Amino acid sequence: MRKILIVGGGYAGFYTAKKLQKHLRRGEAEVTVVDPLPYMTYQPFLPEVAAGSIEPRHAVVAHRRHLNKTKVITAKVTKIDHANKTAELTPAVGEPWTVDYDTIVVTAGAVSRTFPIPGVADQAIGLKTIEEAASIRDRITDNFAKAANLPAGPERDRLLTVVVVGGGFAGIEVFGELRSFASSLVAAYDTISFDDTRFHLIEAMGRIMPEVSLPTSQWVLRELDSRGAQVHLDTQLVSAVDGKVELSTGETFESDLIIWTAGVMANPVVRNTDLPIEERGRIRARADLRVVDENGEVVPDAWTAGDVAAVPDLSGGGVGGFCVPNAQHAVRQGKRLAKNLVADIRGDAPIEYFHKNLGAVAGIGLYRGVYQYKKLAIKGFIAWFMHRGYHGFAMPMWERKARVFGNWIINFLFRRDLVGIPARDVPREAFETFASRPKA
Ligand SMILES: Cc1cc2nc3c(=O)[nH]c(=O)nc-3n(C[C@H](O)[C@H](O)[C@H](O)COP(=O)(O)OP(=O)(O)OC[C@H]3O[C@@H](n4cnc5c(N)ncnc54)[C@H](O)[C@@H]3O)c2cc1C
CATH class of the missing domain: 3.50.50.100 (FAD/NAD(P)-binding domain)
Known part of the structure; x- marks a missing residue:
């Protein structure tokens, strides 16, 4: 069975996995999602979570509940050696280990971009x-x-x-x-x-x-x-x-x-890979979401989508010719990527991603x-x-x-709800205050 490794289970990764679950036939491929978080985050809700209008847990989607036909690994991908088709996974506890794959999908998103301003x-x-x-x-x-x-x-x-x-x-x-x-x-x-x-x-x-x-x-x-x-x-x-x-x-x-x-920038983890990266640190992609090198040649068995990818915007609406980093694109690219990957496995041609801004x-x-x-x-x-x-x-x-x-x-x-739970950062404080300790 072909092994598909999805790096990042956020918007793009979650939808890629979800649609692969739907479109793949039994025994056609084994799909694994690796993410250090056990959930995808609906980031457009973060302002309302901060303002008490949405409960934090309601704004995330558990991988293990909703990707039930996908293997979920809660760990960070710390290295990708695509030439040898291996990836290094680092868990929160324990030693890193290496997995091999046949096809990689990189959807590791973006991180906050800061400048070296004191403080x-x-x-x-x-x-x-x-x-x-x-x-x-x-x-x-x-x-x-x-x-x-x-x-x-x-x-x-x-x-x-x-x-x-x-x-x-x-x-x-x-x-x-x-x-x-x-x-x-x-x-x-x-x-x-x-x-x-x-x-x-x-x-x-x-x-x-x-x-x-x-x-x-x-x-x-x-x-x-x-x-x-x-x-x-x-x-x-x-x-x-x-x-x-x-x-x-x-x-x-x-x-x-x-x-x-x-501002945000493409997840710097992609620098620990041998996949082609453009000037702004994103993985180079074709409009059909396959990874390409500097000359536009397809890198076999590598796909990408979402904020981490420089995907050409065929609607003409992007910045510098590329899709802007937003959820509108990430969701639709994830779905398209899944369909294209299934088409590729079956020997059909992938279709180019096209989305007009809503x-x-x-x-x-x-x-x-x-x-x-x-x-x-x-x-x-x-x-x-x-x-x-x-x-x-x-x-x-x-x-x-x-x-x-x-x-x-x-x-x-x-x-x-106006209730805050600030002591969540120090959950043992109340217990520790009154806990008996052995005499010195
Ligand atoms: C406050 C806020 C409001 C927004 N509002 C809107 C909006 O209204 N409309 C809109 O279209 N867009 C909005 N966006 C943008 C949108 O949320 C992002 O564009 C979208 O989440 C990108 O999807 P993604 O899958 O590329 O990345 P993400 O959703 O960020 O997912 C990346 C995933 O990769 C995982 N990951 C990171 N490092 C590793 C690693 N080393 N190994 C494995 N996994 C890794 C992360 O844990 C995460 O789960 C908003 C963003 C923010 C922050």
Whole structure:
């Protein structure tokens, strides 16, 4: 049986495996997914997870439950030697080992891209994982609880100041959602007022959300401004050492929550492979999702999709001729890849990936959203409703959709859950405090 190894069970990898389960005949191939995480993460929900509108576990999909005809290995792929068709797997505990394969599918996604700004690596938090989103939710609720007991002063201000770096889609969504979350929290405290909270978004360019038109992005700016949030355009973060934020404009303030959303880059793990990589660190691909070398020659038995891949955008809508890194592409590429791989196994020709952009939809806080498709822009409540509808149904698996929609309905009826569990980071503390120890 042909052995297919899928590196990464995120959007693209999960859908590749799911569709291979469906299309492969019994005995045709054995499919293995390797991922250090036991679930795929629905990343568009991360801003709503951070803002308490979606429970963290509802925004992920367990590999072992939904890829039941696929072999799942929870480990990192640390090396690929495609010339010899072997991959090194490194588990969280234990020694690395090597597996062999016949066909490899690399869908290892992207990671947060940072710049060497003092303090960022130590102080900031990204927004690419469910752990980060859940931790942001706990941090903000914990900071409100702490600030409520403090008199006016710098420490109180620091706890009630939220900074988001990066005015792309993810940055604006989490900024808007957290502003909305903070307003719900303010209502629960009689010692914290709306004016005590400060929200700063730092964007190096002269505008936000390049995916929407300039007038739409300006509407979003006005919307955020009306909610007391401050957007610093044409501004760079210069330092974040110990939470002291310094901007290129000379402005400084302190913050206990600095969220970095200023870009992503292809997963650097691909540098530990002998697969062809282009200038931006992505695996070179043809439109049919087969890996190609610098001369455009197909590398046999190697496929790729999603954020880690430089896939030509045949619709003409991409950046530099390539598909932009988003879920719209990752899902569809995963499905196409599975069909192409099955066709290849059966001696048929693969079909080129083609997808026309469906537009962009974002939630920027409870009951507020924005949608843009070409010149059509919808703003406010309807766009927010579209955002929830689209993503609720795009969430893989009915079981997961039901949890998300169910949670939204419960929140609508009883308001969103303001509970944080900050002690989750130190779960043994309560036990340890009172535990008897042997006498010295
Ligand atoms: C906050 C946020 C909001 C977003 N909103 C939208 C949106 O509204 N619309 C949209 O279209 N897109 C959105 N995106 C982008 C979208 O989520 C990504 O483009 C999509 O997840 C890419 O899919 P992927 O499969 O390439 O990578 P991922 O989904 O990131 O999956 C990569 C997988 O590889 C695994 N992996 C990493 N290293 C290794 C290794 N060494 N070995 C094995 N496995 C490994 C990871 O654990 C992960 O499971 C958003 C992203 C973020 C962060």
